[in-house]
Amino acid sequence: MASGSPPFISFLSDFGLDGAAAICRGIMLSICPDAQIIDLAHTIRKYAIGDGAFILGTALPFMPSGVHLAVVDPGVGTERRPVALRVARGDMLVGPDNGLMLLGAEALGGITEARALENRALWLESSTSATFHGRDVFAPVAARLAARSAVFEEVGRVVEIDSLVALSQPVASVGEGWIETGVVYVDSFGNARLAGGARELVEGLGDATDQRPLRVAVIDSAAGTGNAEDAVFTTTFGAVPAGTALVYIDSSGHLALADNQGSIASRMGLAAGARVRISTPDPQR
Amino acid sequence: MASGSPPFISFLSDFGLDGAAAICRGIMLSICPDAQIIDLAHTIRKYAIGDGAFILGTALPFMPSGVHLAVVDPGVGTERRPVALRVARGDMLVGPDNGLMLLGAEALGGITEARALENRALWLESSTSATFHGRDVFAPVAARLAARSAVFEEVGRVVEIDSLVALSQPVASVGEGWIETGVVYVDSFGNARLAGGARELVEGLGDATDQRPLRVAVIDSAAGTGNAEDAVFTTTFGAVPAGTALVYIDSSGHLALADNQGSIASRMGLAAGARVRISTPDPQR
Amino acid sequence: MASGSPPFISFLSDFGLDGAAAICRGIMLSICPDAQIIDLAHTIRKYAIGDGAFILGTALPFMPSGVHLAVVDPGVGTERRPVALRVARGDMLVGPDNGLMLLGAEALGGITEARALENRALWLESSTSATFHGRDVFAPVAARLAARSAVFEEVGRVVEIDSLVALSQPVASVGEGWIETGVVYVDSFGNARLAGGARELVEGLGDATDQRPLRVAVIDSAAGTGNAEDAVFTTTFGAVPAGTALVYIDSSGHLALADNQGSIASRMGLAAGARVRISTPDPQR
Numbered sequence: 091m092a093s094g095s096p097p098f099i100s101f102l103s104d105f106g107l108d109g110a111a112a113i114c115r116g117i118m119l120s121i122c123p124d125a126q127i128i129d130l131a132h133t134i135r136k137y138a139i140g141d142g143a144f145i146l147g148t149a150l151p152f153m154p155s156g157v158h159l160a161v162v163d164p165g166v167g168t169e170r171r172p173v174a175l176r177v178a179r180g181d182m183l184v185g186p187d188n189g190l191m192l193l194g195a196e197a198l199g200g201i202t203e204a205r206a207l208e209n210r211a212l213w214l215e216s217s218t219s220a221t222f223h224g225r226d227v228f229a230p231v232a233a234r235l236a237a238r239s240a241v242f243e244e245v246g247r248v249v250e251i252d253s254l255v256a257l258s259q260p261v262a263s264v265g266e267g268w269i270e271t272g273v274v275y276v277d278s279f280g281n282a283r284l285a286g287g288a289r290e291l292v293e294g295l296g297d298a299t300d301q302r303p304l305r306v307a308v309i310d311s312a313a314g315t316g317n318a319e320d321a322v323f324t325t326t327f328g329a330v331p332a333g334t335a336l337v338y339i340d341s342s343g344h345l346a347l348a349d350n351q352g353s354i355a356s357r358m359g360l361a362a363g364a365r366v367r368i369s370t371p372d373p374q375r
Numbered sequence: 376m377a378s379g380s381p382p383f384i385s386f387l388s389d390f391g392l393d394g395a396a397a398i399c400r401g402i403m404l405s406i407c408p409d410a411q412i413i414d415l416a417h418t419i420r421k422y423a424i425g426d427g428a429f430i431l432g433t434a435l436p437f438m439p440s441g442v443h444l445a446v447v448d449p450g451v452g453t454e455r456r457p458v459a460l461r462v463a464r465g466d467m468l469v470g471p472d473n474g475l476m477l478l479g480a481e482a483l484g485g486i487t488e489a490r491a492l493e494n495r496a497l498w499l500e501s502s503t504s505a506t507f508h509g510r511d512v513f514a515p516v517a518a519r520l521a522a523r524s525a526v527f528e529e530v531g532r533v534v535e536i537d538s539l540v541a542l543s544q545p546v547a548s549v550g551e552g553w554i555e556t557g558v559v560y561v562d563s564f565g566n567a568r569l570a571g572g573a574r575e576l577v578e579g580l581g582d583a584t585d586q587r588p589l590r591v592a593v594i595d596s597a598a599g600t601g602n603a604e605d606a607v608f609t610t611t612f613g614a615v616p617a618g619t620a621l622v623y624i625d626s627s628g629h630l631a632l633a634d635n636q637g638s639i640a641s642r643m644g645l646a647a648g649a650r651v652r653i654s655t656p657d658p659q660r
Numbered sequence: 661m662a663s664g665s666p667p668f669i670s671f672l673s674d675f676g677l678d679g680a681a682a683i684c685r686g687i688m689l690s691i692c693p694d695a696q697i698i699d700l701a702h703t704i705r706k707y708a709i710g711d712g713a714f715i716l717g718t719a720l721p722f723m724p725s726g727v728h729l730a731v732v733d734p735g736v737g738t739e740r741r742p743v744a745l746r747v748a749r750g751d752m753l754v755g756p757d758n759g760l761m762l763l764g765a766e767a768l769g770g771i772t773e774a775r776a777l778e779n780r781a782l783w784l785e786s787s788t789s790a791t792f793h794g795r796d797v798f799a800p801v802a803a804r805l806a807a808r809s810a811v812f813e814e815v816g817r818v819v820e821i822d823s824l825v826a827l828s829q830p831v832a833s834v835g836e837g838w839i840e841t842g843v844v845y846v847d848s849f850g851n852a853r854l855a856g857g858a859r860e861l862v863e864g865l866g867d868a869t870d871q872r873p874l875r876v877a878v879i880d881s882a883a884g885t886g887n888a889e890d891a892v893f894t895t896t897f898g899a900v901p902a903g904t905a906l907v908y909i910d911s912s913g914h915l916a917l918a919d920n921q922g923s924i925a926s927r928m929g930l931a932a933g934a935r936v937r938i939s940t941p942d943p944q945r
Contacts, residue, residue: 095693100686102679106563109387109430112415116385116438119411123380123439126689130682136564137636145679152795153686154693164636167611220611222626225437278676279706326737326790341792351707351734391848394672394715397700401670401723404696408665408724421849422921449921452896505896507911510722 097122097236098156100149102130102142103224105161110222114159114229117214121230122237128153137164139190140257140362144275144283146194148342150181158194159232160185167220172207172227173254174235174245182242184232186223187249189257201251207231208246260365262286264294267373270309273364274344280353282360283344291345295337296370300324304337306347306358307367314359321368327351337368382407382521383441385434387415387427388509390446395507399444399514402499406515407522413438422449424475425542425647429560429568431479433627435466443479444509444517445470452505457492457512458539459520459530467527469517471508472534474542486536492516493531545650547571549579552658555594558649559629565638567645568629576630580622581655585609589622591632591643592652599644606653612636622653667692667806668726670719672700672712673794675731680792684729684799687784691800692807698723707734709760710827710932714845714853716764718912720751728764729802730755737790742777742797743824744805744815752812754802756793757819759827771821777801778816830935832856834864837943840879843934844914850923852930853914861915865907866940870894874907876917876928877937884929891938897921907938 099118105111111132118125130149134142142162150158163170163186171187178199183191184207195201207227210218212234218226234240260272262285269291275283284291295304300323307318321335327350330336335354340346347354347366354360384403390396396417403410415434419427427447435443448455448471456472463484468476469492480486492512495503497519503511519525545557547570554576560568569576580589585608592603606620612635615621620639625631632639632651639645669688675681681702688695700719704712712732720728733740733756741757748769753761754777765771777797780788782804788796804810830842832855839861845853854861865874870893877888891905897920900906905924910916917924917936924930 098689100682107416107418108563109416109434110562112385112413113434113437115413116434119383119413120437120439123411126693128682128685128689131677131679133677149679149683149686152683152690154690165613168613170613219626221623225626277680278678328735328738328740338791341789341795392701392703393848394701394719395847397670397698398719398722400698401719404668404698405722405724408696450898453898455898504911506908510911 097125098154099125099127099232099236100130100153100158101127103132103161104134104136105132114224117229118233121233125236134162139188141275142190143193143257147197150194151197155181157232157236158183159228160190161224161228162190166223174205175201176203176242177201182235184228187255189255204249204251206246206249209244212240260285264290267296268369269294270367273360273362275362276355280355281346281348282355283346288339288343288345305369308358309365309367311359311364317358382410383439384410384412384517384521385415385438385443386412388417388446389419389421390417399509402514403518406518410521419447424473426560427475428478428542432482435479436482440466442517442521443468444513445475446509446513447475451508459490460486461488461527463487467520469513472540474540489534489536489539491531491534494529497525545570549575552581553654554579555652558645558647560647561640565640566631566633567640568631573624573628573630590654593643594650594652596644596649602643667695668724669695669697669802669806670700670723670728671697673702673731674704674706675702684794687799688803691803695806704732709758712760713763713827717767720764721767725751727802727806728753729798730760731794731798732760736793744775745771746773746812747771752805754798757825759825774819774821774824776816776819779814782810830855834860837866838939839864840937843930843932845932846925850925851916851918852925853916858909858913858915873941875939878928879935879937881929881934887928
C-alpha cells in the first residue's frame with residue numbers, strides 16, 4: 091500500500107442492496123475512519139461463488155493496493171473456514187475458504203501466505219452470529235488490517251495454500267475449425283465470457299480475421315440447448331449491425347459472445363455453466 | 376460524534392438508483408465537503424415505510440455516530456411534518472414524521488428531543504418544490520447538522536415526542552407448542568423476519584433444541600394463504616440440506632424463516648404483513 | 661472548483677452493478693486518491709443515451725464543481741469521438757460524442773470549449789480495448805483532469821461545438837385546452853417527465869388552478885396507445901387520493917404525470933418516446 095494514500099478496501103458480496111453491505115461498511119468506517127471503500131458489487135447472484143470469483147479476477151488488478159473483502163458464503167456458520175490471503179502484489183484478501191477469492195488472488199500475482207481467521211480479538215466486540223459473518227468476522231478483520239491496527243500474522247494460524255478449497259472451471263476443447271467451451275460469466279449486458287485461453291480458442295477457429303463468419307450453438311444449457319445462430323468474429327459491438335451476434339476478445343482478455351445492442355444471453359438461453367460450440371463454416375470433426 | 380473522525384451521514388430512501396439519491400448526496404457534499412456518507416439502501420420498496428423502519432432499526436447501531444437521513448415519504452408536500460430527532464447515543468435523525476425513524480431511534484437508545492424542520496434558512500437556497508423534500512429540505516438540514524454549521528436547536532420548534540406518528544406493528548400470539556406472528560421484513564435473500572421477542576416466541580415452541588422438527592403454515596398473505604411445509608429449528612442455513620426450511624434467530628435478534636440456498640418468501644408467498652403459524656409436531660390448542 | 665474542497669468527480673453509466681463501474685472508480689482513485697466520487701446512476705437502461713442525458717441535466721446543477729464522467733456508449737470502439745467539454749460553470753464533462761452530455765452541459769451554463777480525447781498519454785497505461793473505453797480512456801482522463809495532473813487543453817484538439825452530435829427531442833404542440841407532447845424520461849417511481857417548457861404547456865391547459873380536472877390519453881406508445889384516464893392538476897402526490905393520476909410541475913421544472921403511490925407509467929404503458937395528449941374537459945380543436 092502506497093504510504094501517502096488512505097487505507098483502501100474493496101468489497102464484494104451477494105448481500106443485495108437492502109442494508110447488509112452498508113452495515114459492514116459502517117463497521118469498517120468505525121474501525122478505520124479514513125478508509126476508502128469501493129463496493130465492487132453486491133448484487134452477485136445469491137450463493138454464486140463462481141460469479142463472485144470471476145468479478146474479483148477481473149476487477150482486482152484495477153483496484154488500489156489494500157484489503158479486498160469478499161463474501162459469497164452459502165456455508166456461513168458451518169465448518170468452512172474464514173481465511174485471509176496475502177498475495178504477491180502485497181494486498182490482502184479476506185473471506186470464506188470456498189474458492190471465491192482464488193481468481194482474484196491469481197490476478198494479483200498469486201497467494202504467498204494463507205491464514206485462518208481465528209483470533210476473536212479482531213472480530214466484532216459483541217457476540218458472533220451464526221448467519222452474518224460478513225458483519226461479525228470478515229468486515230472487522232478487513233478493517234483492522236486496512237487500518238494497520240492488526241498485522242496479517244495476527245489473524246490466526248497459517249493454512250496450507252494447497253488445502254484451500256478450489257472451484258472447478260469449465261474445460262474447453264479445441265478442434266480444427268471448432269471449439270467447445272463453457273460460459274463462466276454473463277454480465278449485465280448479457281455478454282457471455284467463455285472458459286479457456288483466448289489465444290488457443292481463436293486458433294481453433296482458424297485464421298480469425300475480422301468479419302469472419304462463424305456459427306454459435308448451445309450444446310448444454312437449462313434454457314437454451316439446441317439454439318444456434320450465425321455470428322461474426324470481430325473486435326467491438328458496433329462493428330456488426332444491431333441485433334447481430336459477435337464473437338470477440340473482451341476487455342478482460344476472455345473470448346466472449348455478445349450482441350450489438352441486445353442480450354445474447356437472453357436470446358440464446360445462456361447462463362454460467364452453459365456449454366457452447368463455435369465453428370467456422372467448414373469445421374473438421 | 377468523535378472529534379477526530381470526519382462528519383458522518385447515513386442515508387436511506389426509496390428513491391431507487393436513477394439519480395435522486397445522488398442529487399441529495401451532491402447537496403450534502405456541497406454543504407459538508409468532508410462528510411463520510413453511507414448509503415444504507417435506496418431500493419426500499421416504494422412507499423414502504425415499515426421496510427425502511429426495519430432497516431434503520433437493524434443498521435443504525437452499526438453506523439458511526441452522526442446524522443442519519445431517512446426519506447420514505449408518500450406524504451411529501453402535504454401536512455405531514457418534517458422532523459429531526461436527537462437520540463440517547465448522541466446521533467440525530469432527519470426525515471418525515473411518519474413512523475419511518477422510530478425503530479432506528481429506539482435502537483440508538485431512544486428519542487431525547489424532537490423538533491419540526493421549520494427554519495427555512497437551513498433548507499436549499501432556491502425555492503422549495505412540493506415533491507422532492509429529500510433534496511430541498513431533508514438533505515440540506517442533515518448536512519448542516521453534520522457540518523456543525525447549524526445546531527439541533529436551530530432547526531425549528533420542539534415537538535412533543537408523544538405526538539410523533541407511530542407505525543402499527545404485527546402482534547404475536549404464543550401458545551403451548553405453537554406461535555402465530557407477522558412478517559415484518561423480507562430481505563433480498565427471501566428470509567422473513569417475524570414480529571415479537573425471539574425469546575418468548577422460542578419458548579412457545581417448547582424446548583427449541585437444535586434440529587427440532589417444526590411445521591410452518593401461512594395463515595394470512597395475499598399470495599400464500601394455506602401454504603405449509605416442514606421446517607427445522609437450527610442455528611444457520613448450512614445446518615439443513617439445501618432446499619430445506621429453517622426457523623432460526625437471525626443476526627438482528629429476530630426469529631426468522633429461511634431456506635438453505637433458496638427463498639422461503641418466494642416459495643411460500645410471504646411478504647411484510649403476512650401472518651404465519653409455527654408449531655411443534657404436537658401443539659396444544 | 662473551490663480550492664479548499666477535494667477534487668470532485670460524478671459518474672453516470674449504463675454499466676449495471678456488477679463491477680464495471682467499480683473498475684472505473686478504482687482507476688480514478690488510483691490516479692486521484694483524494695477524489696470524492698458520486699455515482700449518479702449506473703442502472704441507466706442499456707444504450708439509452710436519452711435517459712442518461714436527462715439524468716445529467718437534472719442532477720449536475722446539484723453536484724459540486726468538478727469533473728463529470730458519463731458513459732452510455734453503444735458506439736464504443738467505432739468512429740464516434742471520445743470528447744471532453746468545458747462548461748460555463750467551470751466544470752468539465754468527459755464521455756462519448758453521442759449527445760449524452762449535452763443537457764448536462766446546458767444545465768451548467770453551456771459549453772465553452774470542446775476537445776477530442778486524442779492524447780494517449782492520458783489514457784490507461786496498458787493497451788486499449790475496443791469494448792471498454794470507460795476503463796481505458798474516459799475514467800483515466802477524467803481522473804487526471806480532477807487531479808490537475810493534466811489540464812483541459814492537453815486532452816486533444818479543439819472540436820467545433822456545432823459539430824457535436826445532438827439528440828433529437830420530442831416536440832410539444834399546444835392548443836386551446838389541450839397539449840400533445842412526448843415522454844422524455846420515466847423515473848423509478850413510474851413518474852413520466854414531458855417534453856416542452858412547463859409554463860407554455862400549462863398555459864395550453866387554460867387556467868391551471870389546483871385540482872382542475874384533466875384527461876390524459878396515450879396517443880403513441882408501444883405498450884399503451886389508446887389508454888386514457890382522468891387526472892387532476894395539482895402540486896404534489898398526496899393532494900389526490902391514492903391511485904389517482906395527477907399532472908404537476910415536477911422538482912426539475914418539467915410538466916409531469918404521476919400517480920399517488922402507484923406507477924402511472926406501468927398502468928398506462930408509458931416509456932421514453934411515448935406521446936400523450938392532455939386536455940381540459942372542453943378543449944378546442
